[in-house]
Amino acid sequence: MTALATPLHTRTAAPRPDPFASLNDEQRQAVFHGRDGTAPPLLIIAGAGSGKTLTLAARVARLVLDGADPQRMLLLSFSRRAAQDLQRRVGRVLHQALGFGATQRAPELPWAGTFHSVGARLLREYAERIGLNPAFTIADRGDSEDLLGLLRHEQGLSSTHKRFPMKGTCLAIYSRAVNSREPLTEVLQQRFPWCRDWEAQLKALFRAYLAEKQRQCVLDYDDLLLAWWQMLQDPGFAAELGARFSQVLVDEYQDTNRLQAGILLALKPDGQGLSVVGDDAQSIYAFRAAEVRNILDFPKTFEPAATVLALQQNYRSTQPILQACNAVIAEAPERFAKTLWSERNSAERPQLVSLQDDAEQGAWVADEVLAQREQGIALKRQAVLFRTSHHSAALELELMRRDIPYVKFGGLKFLEAAHVKDLLSLLRWSQNPRHRLAGFRVAQLVPGLGPAGARKLLDGIAHAVDAVAALQAFRPAPGAAAAWRELRECLAAMGQAGAAWPAALDLALRWYRPQLQRLHEDAAVRQADLEQLQQLAGGYASREAFLAELTLDPPEATSDEAGPPHLDEDYLILSTIHSAKGQEWSSVYVLNVVDGCMPADMAAGSAEEIDEERRLLYVAMTRAQHRLQLLVPQRFYVTQQSARGDRHLWGGLSRFVTPAVAAHFDRRCSQRVAALATAAASSPVLDIGAQLRSIWN
DNA sequence: TACATGGATTTTTTT
């Protein structure tokens, strides 16, 4: 593009290098789209590893160089990691593009973040004008579940002769209905058919849930989007917010749901100034009501239709790996046509490895990982990916046995651990004695105080004029009196230390530590999490700020038994495929590429679900730069069973690895499998597993 | 009223 030859701002210093010089033609088109003064809507279909984040960052930089106000740019993405990546990259490109020195800082982009965090900020800012208490707190999933559980019990739904869905299921149903904007009947029919009989009761429960949230000034994750959307249904607010943001750029568009698409459409009804980036082939969040249709239908949403550009050059993987990936996704029925290509050639093809079972799979991966490290590939540049968190269990055992350090992403979240919830509830309750949920949880930590006692206490507080006095005046059953006094004194002290932060947390910990010892066998491990919490606390100005921000931006995971390795150490990456999105490693191992696992047997119901599982495998494979192994254990243990159970299924190779796909792989197998195969070759070949399964097909 | 026990149920991925 010739425009680059002319400096954008007059300078006296030596001409700085063109910040966009490294872009390829497709990327350049995306960056300079709409430069003629108009800003028609833009959809960038960015294949895996095609420099998506770089391109989006460069587009932001280009807009700023052309005079756009960074304060008026809205940058949205779905996950926290993508939001951080984007922010960092934009900063770097801008810094370079403006020719700043090491001491100068690039202009900040105050409105960059996840949909949820930006929603929270906007709602707080506009709270008073839209009838919201600006001091609202944000409930994470655990909080929301607990509240539903409480109401579920109060409505007498816990002791019915036929079982009512559990609190987690209730929240899943509610969330699905909100995010997909579908009526409850539809949601139950499609996704939760076993709960269909409870429609009326669920409706009543959700009504109560809404009322209770309003009474407590609490918003859950879904409310952050829903309230934002509702605000934008008012033409006045829609116009005001639409004008406030001159540019709206969205990353990971394939993971947005109907509610999020509605927000974007209300902000930019004609699509002017709207750019979205995504890859329909990598849409893996339908379970959270993400709509592939959002990205597929984006162009024709607008009049005139949005421009569609595709980034097809892949900078990540070797050509043999890409060919295998392309073969997998080629079997997906509906998608934007694109074919990734790479200049990185290599003789090494990806490998399909047959193994006997889970344990052998773990040993194999450990062997391979160490062998690679001998070749100079650090552990950090290798990753093991899997469908669900617990699939790495056997591998983790093996890694621990061999002292191979690793870090696991995905799985149990920090905020979901019981001990973290306990401590945070104590902080919340001390901040607001009327916080029923927090109080209910904390009170029951007192030995001798159960649900009934806790309810009596909280009812007293709720009806009293002076909540603090009511709390202090409470007299529990005699057996609990002494233990209760300790908590009461702790709360009083925390109240007095109200201004002093993080001293209040120290007080809370002093009371909680003995409870932790009493309640949990593995108190030492959990204690480490609490210490991490203590570390974090110092970084926040107040208890309020700490509690508010922790909900939207929590630490990655709870500390493993191995403990988090030091940053300078080398460690292997273990990750769920979902958590691996957007990342890349030199060597990638994908565990359990077996039917029943990929696709997961519970996700094998509908055609859409199968398609999503296929994309999941595609996402996993496209993470690999130089080396890719799909592992296929012949015998795959069923996870839900007693500790010594031996239930397993004779898994076949995943249905996504069709003969056409397999042709792109080299076959390998462990020695034991090889030995079995030789033995089998001299006798009739019989696939009992497939025959047994076919009975039920 | 609190707690222990046993049987049943649900089962993933993230904000």
Added chain:
DNA sequence: AATCCATGTA
């Protein structure tokens, strides 16, 4: 594996 719920006991 974790949670929920009914039942029995102190």
